[in-house]
Amino acid sequence: GQNIDQPTEMTATEGAIVQINCTYQTSGFNGLFWYQQHAGEAPTFLSYNVLDGLEEKGRFSSFLSRSKGYSYLLLKELQMKDSASYLCAGLDSNYQLIWGAGTKLIIKP
């Protein structure tokens, strides 16, 4: 079966760094996405990885290891506005997104 696993909730301190992990099992693989979703809002795209390695975008970076079926999202210099759910999603061979349940990130002052 297809499955995306990520922690349910994490807590971090403003200004710190946090890493949100995701493991995936999909039928075929055409990439791994990270989305941010604030409460009551639609998910917004953060990153897309299809090749191994780290992709950096400002304070956010995403890493992929295809051989391990593993990805992480790294958030640096945390701000209160980063409090949100972070969704990991794999793109399978039919280009269908398989979603994780999301990791609720709580930022404390």
Place this chain on the structure above:
Amino acid sequence: DTAVSQTPKYLVTQMGNDKSIKCEQNLGHDTMYWYKQDSKKFLKIMFSYNNKELIINETVPNRFSPKSPDKAHLNLHINSLELGDSAVYFCASSPATVRIMTEAFFGQGTRLTVV
């Protein structure tokens, strides 16, 4: 209401395959473009069409062939894909024949990965 739409958004394919990217604009613009953006580089123009006629054809391999069935559509067909073709391809349109990026409306991009 999508102004410039291109499909697919993501394309992962093997070397040697042939693939197409479609683009449509509903802005009534006369000019459409294809740009290629390699990682961490500026957008580079590949082709420009004005009212279905090719007006710019930068140094691009013959494997890349644009097709404009009407002024609202500009599709990009790529033959015999190579690893170096991996990039994000942007379609854009503008109301006049210009090469200035800021005056063009861009689609969301098609991220092509050749493996």
